[in-house]
Amino acid sequence: MKAQVPKNPIFFVKTVNTLVADGDPIIYPKILYNNQDYNQVDHEVELAFIISQNCKNIQAEHGYEYIEGYTIFLDITARKMQISDRNINLPWYRSKNFDSFGPIGPRIVNFNGIEDPHNLNIQLKINGEIRQQSNTKHMIFKIPEILEYLSKFITLSPGDIVATGTPSGVGPIQPEDIIEASIEKIGTITHKVILEE
Amino acid sequence: MKIGTETINPTKIICIGTNYMDHIEETGLDVPREPVLFPKTLNCLISNNDPIIYPKFLYNQRKYNRVDYEVELAFIVKDKCKHIPKNEAYNHILGYTVFNDVTARKMQAKDIVSKLPWFRSKSFDTFGPIGPRIVDTDEIKDPHNLNINLKLNGEIKQSSNTKHLLFKIPELLEYISTILTLEPGDIIATGTPSGIGPMQPGDLIEATIEKIGTLVNNVVMEGE
Numbered sequence: 240m241k242a243q244v245p246k247n248p249i250f251f252v253k254t255v256n257t258l259v260a261d262g263d264p265i266i267y268p269k270i271l272y273n274n275q276d277y278n279q280v281d282h283e284v285e286l287a288f289i290i291s292q293n294c295k296n297i298q299a300e301h302g303y304e305y306i307e308g309y310t311i312f313l314d315i316t317a318r319k320m321q322i323s324d325r326n327i328n329l330p331w332y333r334s335k336n337f338d339s340f341g342p343i344g345p346r347i348v349n350f351n352g353i354e355d356p357h358n359l360n361i362q363l364k365i366n367g368e369i370r371q372q373s374n375t376k377h378m379i380f381k382i383p384e385i386l387e388y389l390s391k392f393i394t395l396s397p398g399d400i401v402a403t404g405t406p407s408g409v410g411p412i413q414p415e416d417i418i419e420a421s422i423e424k425i426g427t428i429t430h431k432v433i434l435e436e
Numbered sequence: 437m438k439i440g441t442e443t444i445n446p447t448k449i450i451c452i453g454t455n456y457m458d459h460i461e462e463t464g465l466d467v468p469r470e471p472v473l474f475p476k477t478l479n480c481l482i483s484n485n486d487p488i489i490y491p492k493f494l495y496n497q498r499k500y501n502r503v504d505y506e507v508e509l510a511f512i513v514k515d516k517c518k519h520i521p522k523n524e525a526y527n528h529i530l531g532y533t534v535f536n537d538v539t540a541r542k543m544q545a546k547d548i549v550s551k552l553p554w555f556r557s558k559s560f561d562t563f564g565p566i567g568p569r570i571v572d573t574d575e576i577k578d579p580h581n582l583n584i585n586l587k588l589n590g591e592i593k594q595s596s597n598t599k600h601l602l603f604k605i606p607e608l609l610e611y612i613s614t615i616l617t618l619e620p621g622d623i624i625a626t627g628t629p630s631g632i633g634p635m636q637p638g639d640l641i642e643a644t645i646e647k648i649g650t651l652v653n654n655v656v657m658e659g660e
Binding site for chain 2: 249250251252254255256257268270295325326327328329330331332333336337338391392393394395396
C-alpha cells in the first residue's frame with residue numbers, strides 16, 4: 240500500500256461492535272467472501288493505549304497522565320472494500336467495522352509497567368509464520384503527540400481505545416487461519432478466523 | 437442521554453452520506469449505488485437548547501474556518517439486531533428524532549480530496565445536536581413523507597421532504613445490519629437535503645421535522 244507521509248495523524252473510527260476478546264473468533268463475513276470485488280480481509284497488528292480519564296486539549300508533555308495502559312489491537316480491514324471506497328472518495332467506515340474486526344487484549348499493562356512504549360517489538364504470525372515484524376520506535380507520531388492532536392477534536396473518556404497504526408507486512412487472512420499478534424511486555428492475542436455461517 | 441422523556445444509551449452513531457438527490461446535486465458527488473456510511477462518535481451528542489461549540493482551532497485557520505449545519509431525520513434502534521430483512525425493519529426501530537450533523541466543511545472537503553477518512557471533520561464535541569424528543573413508530577407510520585427544514589436566525593436555509601430520501605429507512609437498516617450488529621439506542625441519521633451552509637458564533641439554529649418538533653441550538657465560540 241502506497242500512501243504519503245501524513246503531516247498530521249490520520250484518524251478513523253472503529254465502532255464498539257468490532258471488539259472481541261483474546262481467544263474469540265474473527266468472523267469472516269459472507270458478503271465479503273462471496274464477492275470477488277471484496278474478498279480480501281487483512282490483519283493489522285497495532286499497539287493501543289487506553290484512556291484513564293476525561294480529557295480535552297491535552298498538551299503532549301502531559302500525555303502520559305491520561306493513559307491507563309497499553310494493549311494489543313488488531314485492526315481487521317476489508318481491504319478491497321477499503322480501496323474501492325477510497326478510490327471514489329468515500330469514508331473508510333464500512334470496511335473497518337464488521338463485527339469482530341477489532342480483537343483486543345490479552346491484558347492491559349499499566350503505563351507504569353512500560354516505561355517507554357516506543358521501544359517494543361511488535362509482530363504478527365499467521366499459522367505460526369511471521370507476517371509483520373517491527374518495533375514501536377518506528378511510529379511516525381508518538382503517543383503523546385497523538386493524544387495532543389486527537390484531544391483537540393474530541394473529549395476522550397475513560398476506557399476509550401486509541402490504536403496507533405500498523406507496521407508493514409499487512410496481508411490477507413483466510414477462514415481457518417490462526418492469528419497470533421504479539422507485543423513485547425504485553426503478550427499475545429490468538430484468534431481463529433472462521434467463515435460466517 | 438435523555439431525549440425528551442426517553443433515555444437512550446447509544447453505542448454508536450451511523451450517518452448516511454449523500455442520501456437526498458437535491459443534496460447530491462449541490463455537492464457534485466456521485467449518486468451512490470449502496471448507502472454511504474460514516475460514524476460520528478458519542479462525544480458529539482448534545483441536547484435541545486445546548487450550545488454548539490465552534491472550535492477555536494477551526495475558527496482561527498482560514499483553511500478550516502467553515503462549520504455547517506445539516507438537518508437530518510434520525511431513527512433510534514430498538515433492540516440488538518443483525519441481518520434484518522427490510523420488511524422487518526420497523527420492528528427494530530424505537531422511534532424518530534431530529535439530528536443536526538454539524539460538519540467542519542472545509543476540513544471535510546480537504547480530507548475527501550486527499551482520500552482520507554471523514555472522522556475529524558464530523559466529530560468535534562457538540563457536533564451532534566439531537567432531539568427534542570423521540571416519536572415512536574406508532575405515531576409516525578410513514579417516515580418518508582415528513583417536511584424537514586432548518587432555519588438560521590429565523591431564515592429558512594434547508595427545506596425538503598423525507599420522501600426525497602434515496603435509500604429509505606428499511607433499506608438502510610437492512611444494509612447496515614449486514615455489516616454490523618446494532619444495539620438498543622444506536623442512532624442512525626439518514627442524510628441531509630440541499631441548502632447546507634455555514635454557521636457563525638452567535639447564530640441560532642432551528643431544525644424542524646414535521647410531527648417531531650424543533651431542535652434549537654445556538655452557536656458559541658469555544659472558550660466564551
